[in-house]
Amino acid sequence: xxxxxxxxxxxxxxxxxxxxxxxxxVTTLVDYLTIFMVILVLRYVFLIIFSYLEHLDxxxxxxxxxxxxxxxxxxxxxxxFISIVVPAYNEGKIIQxxxxxxxxxxxxxxxxxxxxxxxxxxxxxxAREMIKESDRCEVTVIKKSNAGKANALxxxxxxxxxxxxxxxxxxxxxxxxxxxxxxxxxxDPKIGAVAGNxxxxxxxxxxTQVQALEYVEGLAISRKAQSYNRIVNIIPGPLGMFRKSxxxxxxxxxxxxxxxxxxxxxxxxxxxxxxxYEPMAIAWVETPSHITNLLKQRYRWTRGxxxxxxxxxxxxxxxxxxxxNAIIIGYMLFESLICPISNVLAxxxxxxxxxxxxxxxxxxxxWLQLSILDVMTAAYCVIxxxxxxxxxxxxxxxxxxxxxxxxxxxxxxxxxxLIGTKMNWGKLEREGKL
Amino acid sequence: MDIVSVLSTTVLVTTIATLVMAIAAYFAYxxxxxxxxxxxxxxxxxxNEVIKPIFLKxxxxxxxxxxxxxxxx
Numbered sequence: 001x002x003x004x005x006x007x008x009x010x011x012x013x014x015x016x017x018x019x020x021x022x023x024x025x026v027t028t029l030v031d032y033l034t035i036f037m038v039i040l041v042l043r044y045v046f047l048i049i050f051s052y053l054e055h056l057d058x059x060x061x062x063x064x065x066x067x068x069x070x071x072x073x074x075x076x077x078x079x080x081f082i083s084i085v086v087p088a089y090n091e092g093k094i095i096q097x098x099x100x101x102x103x104x105x106x107x108x109x110x111x112x113x114x115x116x117x118x119x120x121x122x123x124x125x126x127a128r129e130m131i132k133e134s135d136r137c138e139v140t141v142i143k144k145s146n147a148g149k150a151n152a153l154x155x156x157x158x159x160x161x162x163x164x165x166x167x168x169x170x171x172x173x174x175x176x177x178x179x180x181x182x183x184x185x186x187x188d189p190k191i192g193a194v195a196g197n198x199x200x201x202x203x204x205x206x207x208t209q210v211q212a213l214e215y216v217e218g219l220a221i222s223r224k225a226q227s228y229n230r231i232v233n234i235i236p237g238p239l240g241m242f243r244k245s246x247x248x249x250x251x252x253x254x255x256x257x258x259x260x261x262x263x264x265x266x267x268x269x270x271x272x273x274x275x276x277y278e279p280m281a282i283a284w285v286e287t288p289s290h291i292t293n294l295l296k297q298r299y300r301w302t303r304g305x306x307x308x309x310x311x312x313x314x315x316x317x318x319x320x321x322x323x324x325n326a327i328i329i330g331y332m333l334f335e336s337l338i339c340p341i342s343n344v345l346a347x348x349x350x351x352x353x354x355x356x357x358x359x360x361x362x363x364x365x366x367w368l369q370l371s372i373l374d375v376m377t378a379a380y381c382v383i384x385x386x387x388x389x390x391x392x393x394x395x396x397x398x399x400x401x402x403x404x405x406x407x408x409x410x411x412x413x414x415x416x417x418l419i420g421t422k423m424n425w426g427k428l429e430r431e432g433k434l
Numbered sequence: 435m436d437i438v439s440v441l442s443t444t445v446l447v448t449t450i451a452t453l454v455m456a457i458a459a460y461f462a463y464x465x466x467x468x469x470x471x472x473x474x475x476x477x478x479x480x481x482n483e484v485i486k487p488i489f490l491k492x493x494x495x496x497x498x499x500x501x502x503x504x505x506x507x
Binding site for chain 1: 438439441442443445446448449450452453455456457459460462463466
């Protein structure tokens, strides 16, 4: 075997094809990857079409609201009371910033319920200090023994007085218009929840910048496309508003998965509630700035999502609902398992083929076609979301570095979930940059 | 080496480096988790335990849960 780093400009394709033909399994893999690439491109195309339709719909709604939405004292009084539930565990560094952002919310009637889930730092004391600062709304601080986020949210919701509940994280800062932008969707009685827009606040190194791009793309394309069909499949922990009756119908959060937000969303969708996305309601969050913390977060998310899928898989047997449920669960499975496996498999296979055959251009072409797709998608999202244009540059390393890194973690987490390895919550350390 | 070869080699090296880094970082994280004291703080082990559903029984909070919660208005 000759090992040559070569672009193989002289008829490399036919020599590589001859080489590949000698291994039946390799030809099968090539066929699989070709199909995967076609599916991936189709996925992008469909998501972009639906997300653009949703984008147009949002523009139309906003224009309509601008014409009709002049506020009067009567119209303000008619707005429903909203309860904001903030679970917090060791969020001492940033809990006050998060609560102060709530005092600035542009909405006439709301309360804040903070649940300290047995923190070992000064979260409770710092949260209590905020009671005196509030002149806009009633603030309730509940201290309880540690029992997990789901339990803390349920405790907060049980104390909530409003007919609509906004759940957020203790490390989140909300945009001023959040409540108004979310509540308007509940005029439609079929809407059970509204998912908010999550943006990265600590964009200070490559890891966080790429995550910022990932969030922008995920929300501007996937979430909007899902919203157009009213089947948003994850109401993010940092910002989600719920109809109280819908929450009560599904008995709130369960604590048997590590992705309580995904689990709750699935429960609502499977009960027939519609869930949409509101891009104007923004939650600013800190994301992991180190690789190990990032992997820790994705490890938990992946296992949590798989736990939620497994938990609700039985609904596929429900008469009359199996088709719709299969679409919801199948899409989640594709995103959380099939995509990462295919991506990592393609990379390992192409690395092996490059080394074995000496023709390295194939891997470069694979990267190039995906990166062209990524850059175009990033440009579309950045323009639509009016985001920092520098984020487009990070699309070049998105596929070859970031996506691969995260996908390996997802696969290893999936293997651990399959064999039932014990895990813990894995609380991320905050830097207090909110 | 022409530009295509440089690009090809860069992508190849980066891909291998990322795969190695991903696996190494993952095992570093697992090792860190394994070394951490099991009884610490609020980390709650759920997997493989008998799951007790805790949920929204609003009336429950009035009689039992409120006793253990220190509520400040």
